[in-house]
Amino acid sequence: MRLWFVPMLIVMTGPLRADPACEAVETLGRLATSVMAADIGGAERELRRIKSDGVMWDLSGHPLAIHRRDIGASLSLATRAVETARMRGRAGAAAVLSTEDARATAGRLATLVSRHACGPVVTSGARGDVRMGALAGISLSRIAGVGAGVMGACTVLMLAAHVIGVRGGRNRRRVPRHAVDLPARLRSGTAETGTRLIDISRHGAKLRLGPEFEPAGLKGVTIVLGDRRIGATVQWRDRHHVGVQFLKSLPDEVVTPILTMSET
Structure with a gap:
């Protein structure tokens, strides 16, 4: 079977992939959360992701x-902060992040991220402390893309x-049909009648059948x-014929003797 439609499927399902700019915003939001919580491990993890995934490049046009x-x-x-933690431990890194300038820097990033649907929500307290919320929205364009x-x-x-x-129907129709004239019997349940086989292929046959043969629910036959x-x-x-489809396609070695029978 030809799989020509697979590339088309990949192209059509392209919108299912996450928006790179949206993921970049989410990454920056997690970085801001880690910095404000003095989570050095989280900050280091997000920094690695930013460098390896080209987050700043993904923000182009955003x-x-x-x-x-x-x-x-x-x-x-x-x-x-990460480099200080490596040299002086977490206490030194916490000191770097606890300064007024550091808190203001992280707060500005958190505020910027909160203005975009993909970023976590940020709220400001009465003392100016910025806390990251746990909510994340999904842009309408992303929903439409999905x-x-x-x-x-x-x-x-x-x-x-x-x-x-x-194509399957065409292939079945391409199978040669053979005109014959053979005596046969047709059984349906307990009913049975004589008939004539007038056409046969590997997939089915046509028989001459009198209207007097009317078993109930004529469907499966032998x-x-x-x-x-x-x-x-x-x-x-x-009124005078019945068309059947074989339960299993007949191999050529079965059909050929039947054709030979018609010539004797």
């Missing part, structure tokens, strides 16, 4: 990008299923051809 000076100051503060991605994926899958079904018994289901019926 409203937060115009505040690069405040972002840079917070990054420098966090870097200095919805578009889901719809696109469903559409592609439906088209693929349709194409596969059409065709008896000499010593062969073939299970089938009825697909259609008119």
Whole structure:
């Protein structure tokens, strides 16, 4: 089966991927939280993510990008605290983060992040202390992107299923059918009647059937051809004929002897 639709599926589901700018804002929000809580481990973890993932590059075109000076100051503060912790321990790092300038720097970043839906909420107390909330919003554009991605994926899958079904039907129709004229018997439950096999392929057959044969619920039948018994289901019926589909496609070594029978 050809999987030509897989690249299209990947393209259509692209909006399902997280917005890089949104993730960058969230990373900066976590950094501000760590700095304000004197969480050196958290600050170091977010700094590594910022350097490895190119967070500043991801902010290109985002409203937060115009505040690069405040972002840079917070990054420098966090870097200095992490380096101080390595040299003088956590007490030294806490001293760096407890200064008035450090608190103001982290507070500015927290305030900037709070203005964007992807960042955590920030509130200011009566004394000017900034505390990070635990809430994070989702932008409408991100919701729309997810919805578009889901719809696109469903559409592609439906088209693929349709194409596969059409091709399967065409393949069945390409299988050669053979006109024959053989005596046969048709069984349905306990009812049985004589008939004539007039057309056969690997997938099904057509039989001549008199209107007097009317067993209840004619659906599953057995065709008896000499010593062969073939299970089938009825697909259609008119006044004098019935079309059946075999429960299992017949191999060529079974069909060929039947054709030979018609010539004897």
